[in-house]
Structures are given as C-alpha cells and as structure tokens.
Amino acid sequence: MKTTKFSVAPIALAVTSSLMLSTAAFAQEEPSDAEIEKIEVKGSLGSLPGQDVEAVFGFGKSILETPRSASTISDEQMERFNVSDIDELVAFAPGTFTQSFFGVAGSLDIRGNPGEAYFRGMKRLDNPGNYPTPIGASSRIDIVRGPASPIYGPSKIGGYLNFNPKSARASSGQYLDAPTGALSYTHGTWDKSIITAEVGGPGSIGGKEMGYYVYGEVENSGSYYDNTDTDQSIIQASFNIDLTDNLRVEFGGMYHNYQGNQVAGWNRLTQELVDNGTYITGTAQPLDTNGDGSISHEEYGAVNLAGAGFFYVPAASFTDDDALPLMNLENVGTTTLKGNQTLVAPDDQLGNKATTLYFDVIYYAGDWEIKNQLFYDAYDNINENAYGFSQFHDSWVVEDKVVFSTEVETGSLYAQFQVSPSIRYTDFLHGDDFTYEYFNRRDLTMPSSALDRRLLSTRSGMNYDNYDQGDYLDLGFAAMTDLTWDWGLNIVLGARYDTIDIETTSRQDLLLPGAREDAAVTTPITLDETVDGVSWNASISYTTPIGLIPYITMAEQATLVAGQGAEINIGQLGNADGSGAFDTSELLEYGVKGSFLDESLYFALSIFEQERTDYNTQNTVTNNTTNNEGLEFELRWVVNENLVLSAGYSNVEVVNLTALENGTQFGFLGAEDLVNLSDPSLVFGGNVIGLNLVGPGTNNPKGLKAGMPENIYTLTGTYDFQNGYAASLSVIDVDSVSSGFSGAVTLPAYTLVNAGLSYQDENFGVNLTVKNLTDETYFRANFPDLFGSQIVLPELPRHFNVKFSYKF
Numbered sequence: 001m002k003t004t005k006f007s008v009a010p011i012a013l014a015v016t017s018s019l020m021l022s023t024a025a026f027a028q029e030e031p032s033d034a035e036i037e038k039i040e041v042k043g044s045l046g047s048l049p050g051q052d053v054e055a056v057f058g059f060g061k062s063i064l065e066t067p068r069s070a071s072t073i074s075d076e077q078m079e080r081f082n083v084s085d086i087d088e089l090v091a092f093a094p095g096t097f098t099q100s101f102f103g104v105a106g107s108l109d110i111r112g113n114p115g116e117a118y119f120r121g122m123k124r125l126d127n128p129g130n131y132p133t134p135i136g137a138s139s140r141i142d143i144v145r146g147p148a149s150p151i152y153g154p155s156k157i158g159g160y161l162n163f164n165p166k167s168a169r170a171s172s173g174q175y176l177d178a179p180t181g182a183l184s185y186t187h188g189t190w191d192k193s194i195i196t197a198e199v200g201g202p203g204s205i206g207g208k209e210m211g212y213y214v215y216g217e218v219e220n221s222g223s224y225y226d227n228t229d230t231d232q233s234i235i236q237a238s239f240n241i242d243l244t245d246n247l248r249v250e251f252g253g254m255y256h257n258y259q260g261n262q263v264a265g266w267n268r269l270t271q272e273l274v275d276n277g278t279y280i281t282g283t284a285q286p287l288d289t290n291g292d293g294s295i296s297h298e299e300y301g302a303v304n305l306a307g308a309g310f311f312y313v314p315a316a317s318f319t320d321d322d323a324l325p326l327m328n329l330e331n332v333g334t335t336t337l338k339g340n341q342t343l344v345a346p347d348d349q350l351g352n353k354a355t356t357l358y359f360d361v362i363y364y365a366g367d368w369e370i371k372n373q374l375f376y377d378a379y380d381n382i383n384e385n386a387y388g389f390s391q392f393h394d395s396w397v398v399e400d401k402v403v404f405s406t407e408v409e410t411g412s413l414y415a416q417f418q419v420s421p422s423i424r425y426t427d428f429l430h431g432d433d434f435t436y437e438y439f440n441r442r443d444l445t446m447p448s449s450a451l452d453r454r455l456l457s458t459r460s461g462m463n464y465d466n467y468d469q470g471d472y473l474d475l476g477f478a479a480m481t482d483l484t485w486d487w488g489l490n491i492v493l494g495a496r497y498d499t500i501d502i503e504t505t506s507r508q509d510l511l512l513p514g515a516r517e518d519a520a521v522t523t524p525i526t527l528d529e530t531v532d533g534v535s536w537n538a539s540i541s542y543t544t545p546i547g548l549i550p551y552i553t554m555a556e557q558a559t560l561v562a563g564q565g566a567e568i569n570i571g572q573l574g575n576a577d578g579s580g581a582f583d584t585s586e587l588l589e590y591g592v593k594g595s596f597l598d599e600s601l602y603f604a605l606s607i608f609e610q611e612r613t614d615y616n617t618q619n620t621v622t623n624n625t626t627n628n629e630g631l632e633f634e635l636r637w638v639v640n641e642n643l644v645l646s647a648g649y650s651n652v653e654v655v656n657l658t659a660l661e662n663g664t665q666f667g668f669l670g671a672e673d674l675v676n677l678s679d680p681s682l683v684f685g686g687n688v689i690g691l692n693l694v695g696p697g698t699n700n701p702k703g704l705k706a707g708m709p710e711n712i713y714t715l716t717g718t719y720d721f722q723n724g725y726a727a728s729l730s731v732i733d734v735d736s737v738s739s740g741f742s743g744a745v746t747l748p749a750y751t752l753v754n755a756g757l758s759y760q761d762e763n764f765g766v767n768l769t770v771k772n773l774t775d776e777t778y779f780r781a782n783f784p785d786l787f788g789s790q791i792v793l794p795e796l797p798r799h800f801n802v803k804f805s806y807k808f
Contacts, residue, residue, distance in 0.1 A: 041600050043641030043720060046074030046140070049595075049602055054121055055142035055162035057492055057537075058151045058403070059416050059482045064595050067492060067539035067551035069095070069145040069606035069632055075138060075166075080718050081728050082756055082769035082801055086133050086161065091714050091730045091754075093143045094632040094648035095159075099707040100780040100793040101129030103225070103263030104350065110145050111610065111628045112654035112708040113158030119254075119356055121162060122375040123153060125397055125426075125566045130381045131258040131352035133161070136196060137215040137236045140164040145632065146587045146610055147557035150478045150496035150535045151403070151420055154558040157585035157610050157628070165254065166198065166213045167238050175202045175211035175240070182807040189799035191222035191229075210241040224796050225263050227344040232258040246364040253357035253376075261350045262385060264343040265782050265793035267439045268684055270671045271745050274779060274792065279337035282329030284441040284451045284685035294455040297463040297512060300436040305686030312690030313664065315673035315742065320682060327686035335445055339777075339794035343439060345386035345448035354379040369405040374398075381565065382458060386448050387439055390456035391432035393565030399424040416482040424474040430565035431467040433457035435512055439668070439790045440684040463512040468567045470504030474560075480537075492539040498558055499532040502581060506570045529573040531582035533558040552590040559583045559612070586611050600638040607631050612657070626705060627655045642722060648714040653704065656694075656741070656785065660703030664691035665741045670789030672744035692742040699743035706743070706788050707781025709735040728756040728769075739781050740788025747792065750778035765805040772798045 041048055049063030049072060056066045063070050071093035073083075083089065085105040090096045098109040106127040108115040117124045117133055127133060135141060142162040148155035179201030186194040200213030217234040238252035272278045287295045287303060304310070307322040357376040362369065378396035383389075401422035408415045433456060442452040457464045480494035509522035517525060535558045541551035561581050562568055572581040591606030611627040630652035637645045659665035669688040671680035694703045713733040720726045732752045739745040753776075756769035775798040782793045 041598075041638045043644065044600075044638045045076040045080060045644055045718065046072075047077055047636050047644055047646065048599065048638060049636075053142055055118065055164075056144050057149045057480065057482065057494070058121070058418060059480075059492075061482070063604075064549065064593055064602060065490070065541075067490070067541040067553050069589060069591065069604065069608065071143045071634060073141045073143070075140060078135065078138070078141075079767070080726065080756070080758065081716065081730060081754070082767055082803060083135065084801070086135060089141065089143065089161075090712065091716055091732055092646065092648070094634050094650040094712070094714070095145050095630070095652065096143060097650070097709060097712055097734070099784060100265070100782040102782060103265070103793060104129040104260075105132045106130055107133065108143070108159075108161050109708070110143070110159030111157075111608070111630065112652050112705055113626060113628065114156065115158045116148075116156050116160040118152070118160055118162040119375070119377070120164065120358060121152065122358065122373060122377075122399060122401070123148075123155070123160075124356065124377045125379060125395055126562060126564060127379075128564055129262065130379060130383075130393065130564065131256065131350070131354065132260075133163075134217070134232075134234050134254075134256055135163070136217055137165055137234060137254065138163050139166045145606075146553075146589060146608065147555060147559075147585045149480070150494040150537055150557070151418060151480055153422065153424065153474065153476055153478075153496070154498055154500075154533075154535070154560045154582075156559060157557070157587075157612055157626070165236055165238055165252070166200065166215055167240070175209065176200055177202065180808065182805055184803055184805040186801055186803040188221075188801035190224050192801060193221050194219045205241060208241055208243055210239065212240075213238045224340050224799070225342045225344060226340050227346045227348065228261055228263060228342075230258075230260045232256065232260070248362045249360065250362070251357075251359040253355065255356075256352070256354045258352045258354075259349070261344055261348040262383065263793065264385070264387070264439065265791050266337060266341075267343050267442065267444060267791050268671070268680070269739065269745055269790055269792055270680065273337065274739070274745060274747060277336045277338075279335050279444065280329075280332065280681055280684065281335050281443050281445055282332035282681050282684065283443055283446070284329060285326055286451060288450040292455075293450045294453050295436075295450070296455045296460075297436060300454070305438070307683070307686065307688055310689075312669065312688065314693045315669045315688075315690050316675050318669070318674050318688055318690070319676045320678050323677065323682040324686070327683045329681040329684050332681045337444060339797065341444045342794070343387055343442060343444065343791065345453065348385050350381075350383050352379055352381045367406050367408075369403075371403045371405070373401045373403070375400075384456050384458055386453045387442060388437040388454040388456075389432075389434050390458040391430070391565070392458055393428070393430050393567075395426070395428040395430065395566040397424065397426040397566065412486045414484045414486070418478075418480045420478045420480075422474075422476045422478070424476070425471065426474075426562075426566055427471045428562075428565060428567045429469045430563065430567035431457065431464045431510070432564075433464050433512075435465055435515065438687050439787070440687070462510055464507075464510050465512060465515045466567075466569055467507040467510040468504055468569045469507065470502070470568065472500055472502040472560075472568060474498055474500045488543040488545075490539075490541045490543070492537065494537040496535040496558070497532070498535070499530060500560065500582065501528070501530050502568055502573065503528040504568050504570055504573065525570055527570045527573045529580070531580070533582060533584060535584075547596055548592055548594045550590075550592045553587065555587040557585045557587070559585050583612060597637075601636070603633070603635045605631070605633050625657045627657055629653050642720050644718050646714075646716045648712075650712045651710060652708060653702075653710060654708050655703050656705050657703070659694045659741070663693065663695050665694055665703075665785065666690075667692050667741055667785070668787050668790045670740065670742075670744060673740075673742050673789050694741075700738075700741060704738075705785060706738045706741045707784035709737050711735045724759050724761050726758050726760070728754075728758070730754045734778075737781060738788070739779070739784060739792050740790075741785050742789055744789055745792070747779045747781060750776050752776055752778065763807055765803075765807070767803045767805075768800065769802075770798065770800045772796060774798075
C-alpha cells in the first residue's frame, strides 16, 4: 500500500469534535401503522420502488407512483454487487450508458446526453470529467431520466443522478436507536487499496434529540493503465437535531480530495487496431528548437502540422500531396498494442478538491411544512496532459431554496401543493488550453518525450484559449401541485420562472494571440446579459383496478448552457441570432408501470422523445443540441427471500441536430477518415482537422451521435443461501457503435459479465467480485463527436475486488 499525505478539510475537524457530543442514546418511538405498512418485501435488498423518493417531483411519491422514467439503486444493491463507480449503474438503470470522458466517471450520460448530479435534491456544479463521483457514501442513488422538475430549477435534457448520503435518520423518520458503524478494506487487481470507516447513532445536545452519521474513505490504488494511479480521501457527515416538536435542522457535508489523471486511451486509431491490436509505430519529428524538453505554443506555431490545406471539407479531399514532410513519422513499423499502453505521461495530473455543505431548517406550522435549504458546492480543479491539453477551474455555487408545502383532503381528492422561491449564485474562474492538442505524435510503445510533450498554459501562465472569470445570479419561483383522486386519477402540474443575470470577463492578456478577439489588443473584455425563461410540467396517470398505471408527461425545461467549470464565456452573450447561454428542452414521455405478486414484482415501460430547441446554443462538452427518441424497460422481481432478479432494456437514438441542420460536423480526422491517403503514418506527426459530412449518402445519414449503442440489454440476479453466503451475477449486452461521428471506425458489440460471492454474519463480511469474468475485449468511445476518429479507450480485462468488512 502506498503512503500518501492527504490534507484534511475543516469539515473533518468539525466531524471529530461533534462525535464527542454524541454520548447518550435515546429510545426510538414505536412505528405507526402507516410506517409498518411500508416495510419492504423480505430479501429485496431495497430494490423495489416502495420508498418515498423526493428527487423527481418533491412530493415524496414512490417510483411506482411517479409518472416519469426513474430508477433507484439502494446501498444494499451496491454492496452486494460491489459497485465501485457510476459507469456500473447501467446494470440497474436503463438508459444510463456512459461514454468515456477520458476515463473519468464524473457524470452519467442519460438517454445519450450528459447528465447532472444532485446532492439531496440540490444541483451540484457540472462534473463531466473533473473527478470521479464518489458513490460509496450513499444510502441510495436516484436516477431520473429526462429534464428535472420545475421545482429544481434550470437543468439539462438528459437527466440527473441524485446522491442521497448516509443519514442520521432511518427511512421511518426516526433516529437510529443505538450507535452503529462499519469498517472495510478493499483489495483488488492492480494494487487496488481502499479503507472506509463509518459510524452513526443517536445523541443529545442541550437536552435536544439528535443523530449523526460520519463516513470516511481513503484510497491509494494503482491502475491497469500505465502511468496511472488514484489517491483520494473522502469524508462525509450528516447531523439532525430536533430543536422543538415542530422544528428540526439537518446539516452536514462532504469533502473530496482526488488526485489521479485522465486516460485518453489508444491513439493512431484504425479499424485494424480495434479488431486485432495492430498498431502503427514510429516517432514524430522534433519541434523543440530551444531544447528545454517541451514544445511551446510558439514552436508549434512556427510550423504547419495540419497539412497543406489546413482545413478539409470533406475528409476525403485530403491526399498524399497535402501531407507535409514535417507531419511524417520516422522509423515506421507495426506491433501489437496492449490495452494498458495508453496516452498518459508520468507527469499528467487530474486533481480536484470538492467541498459540499448543506443546512436545512424544517418547520411545521399547522398544515404547512416550511423547508429552507441552504446549499454550497465548490471545486478547485487542475487537469494537465502532456499531449497538449490543460485546464483549471476554481468555481463555487451557493443556493437558498424555500419550499412551502401543504396538503388538503376533500371528498375523493387528496391534493398537495408546493410554492418555492429560490436564489442561486455561481462564481467561476476557468481557463483551458487546447489549440495544439496532438494525440498521435506519441508512439505508445515508447515513453513520453520532448517529441510529444507540450508546454502547458497552466504551467507557463500564458497562451490560454479561454480564460474566463465571472458570475451569474438566478432568481427563481416555482409552484407545483399533485392531485390524486381515490378512484385512481393523478395529475401533477408545475411551472417555474427564472431570471438570470450573467457577467463574464475574458482575460485577453492571458490568451494565445490567435484566440483573442483582436490579436493586437490585450485589454480584458467584460460583457453582461440578463436572460429569463419559463419551465413547466404536466403529468397525468391512472391507477387501474388491475394494478397497471399508465401515464403521460409533457414538459418544457429551461437550460443554462455552462461549461465544464461552470463558466459562461463572452461568446455566449449578446448574440443577434439568439444563440447564447440559455435555452429550453422539451419532453414527451408516456409509459406504463405496474406492481404485482403481492408487490414483489415491479416493471416500468417508457417511450420518450426529448429535444433541445436551439441549434446554435450548445456546449460540445456539457450540453449538446440533440433530439433523443427511444424506449426503456425495467423489471425488478423479488422471487422469494432468496432470489432477486432485475432486467433492463434500452433502445435509444440520439440525433445531433446542429450537425444534421448544417450537413457537417467539425472533428479531428482519423486514419480511416482519410480514404485518399495512401499511408496514415504520413500524418500521425501532425493533426488533420476538417468537417465530416452528415446526411443522406454519407457514413452518418441520420446525424446520429457516436458512441451511444442503440440497444442495451441487462440482467442481474442475486441468490441468498440464508446461511450467510450469497452469490451475484450481472450481464450487460451492448450493440456495436461508431467510435467517432464519421462512422469510419466501428467498436464491436460485447457482453460484459460480472460475478460475485459474499459471506456476511452478524458482524463480519467478505465480498469477492470478478469483473469482466469472461475477459471480454471491448472498448468505449472517448469524446466521440470530436475526437472519436483519433482515440478510443480499451476497457479493463478480467480483474477482481475483495472487500472485507466489520459491522457493529
């Protein structure tokens, strides 16, 4: 186990001192009849959708009753199947297949679009690939497909993951009746090493009942990929205090310090490389004229490595005559490349420190519940890659939302109402550097050297492509109602208005001359703009006498188009064509849900179409302009207290509307795109860029988004032998996909099998999981719409994890 020094956040010190206060346990009240009725089916592992879920509409409806496509994954399920990152959630939630964001499991792709992350129902800062989202500290993960409810504010079209941290209060609403906790150690292939500790229980402060829960995690792990490891520490705490009979506070937070790197995957991509591992070797020609060991922006700018024509429409127009001598590789050959030999240099880094805090006050006044939610989220991020990309973010957000809730029962109607004003302020500082981003110069059979290592802007302090500083203030007001008649009809209605004041400054003095508005002018540029919009939702469902619940939902949702570091740049403001930082998404979804066999079998079928409405308002990293159509099916069945099964199916078609409208899509062109080039080694020392043709008669006639499989089938099963032993199995079957938007390289279909065996007695447990049991060779498209023709990520071969745990 490697030894690494971790900084300790202030919240960790507060947690330690708070534990000293939690010394007195108190008696738990007997549950009411209504609570007894909610006891889940024995042996279900929390897999059935019977618990109240606030994450969709905020009314506490169960997933079964909610007229939207959504799934929950309990901590019991994640523990049994040894789920370690959000990419594995596809086995439990249809529609959540995620393309690679340079190997970092930051956020889910939902219905083929980048999703968002929420913490206890409050939206976090964007995290497409800034750091891996930690899930070990969760009591439940909710996944909602499609844009969020109006009550949650502007959101993306794809959907979101809601992270529910382990809480001091049990699902019954009562505090834990005695101290409880756990210790665990996980060891695995490639020196995986994770230690966790958690403790929670009841207590009192000043004679007031309270509860606490604290979770900590430290990881020092190696990796399958060369030059890659992970050092991270997580500490999370929650505290609940009953100040009076009708006033309660809940507060806590999470601190996450992550140190690792991004993994671009294989470069010099060809179909032969994917099919047989045959890799074209050879060294790029030297450009480091001053001998300092790195290629500066000025040294790159002094030569032409893009070909004689610089920009090609279509890719087939590039010929041998366009390949300039300096683009040619030297000492060309071939070899068989291993999956661990990827585009990572020893000094590449991805570092992120994230702090998340919350303070909720819940007050009951007669028939009203008044909840004030104060939320803070921040990250300090650095990302550096020797092949020519660097960026940083130092951003934070604070939101205060008040929700006034009440309910009325009259005759056959049970009505719930919510009114919610909110204020959300985001402050951002962001810089990135990508102009000379050359994936193919590095020969992956050789170490990184001055032939491929670029002087990065985050190290030189200059030549950025973007350097943006600013803020935006969102004032919102939402109202929702849930109307349920005892004869089966349910209607959910909601509306929201947001007005957002945006101000952003571009530091022209820190930009690469070619990235400035005027190369000769270095004065910072500041712009501001106020945007506003309306969101609404209308859902109707009917609980039939036979247990089926058909539903239909229509929604229009405002979308704020911010970047990877929550930034908004000057190019998004003041545009006459209407493109900018704000847009709307539309959803039409209908389906049917049902619960049978004494509520031990649940299924849901949904058919949807959702679309971003403005072709020009988009960010290729975080918020594409797409039309998404498809079908999702989910089944969960607790056959008996021994056997639990689930199955899922997704059929998704994602069309890039901008590309289809324009007939082209910008991209980094790969070897298979350049069909009139005799030998790709002629250009691997440079970078050919251009436009892929889209539409009838091309490789992409429908304008389909690359990397997203049309069909995905999943099956999971776990069997409890009732003697402490249990077995688990998951199967994920995925269609072949195009690696890039041009469709020139196809990634093969695959079937991924994970299997596990666990033992748990009253205190001790062990869980052995073998992932990719059949040692399937498979790939994941890496940023496919832009880079998919040049790079691809080979996924992990067969490997194992074993987790030892002690509970008390």
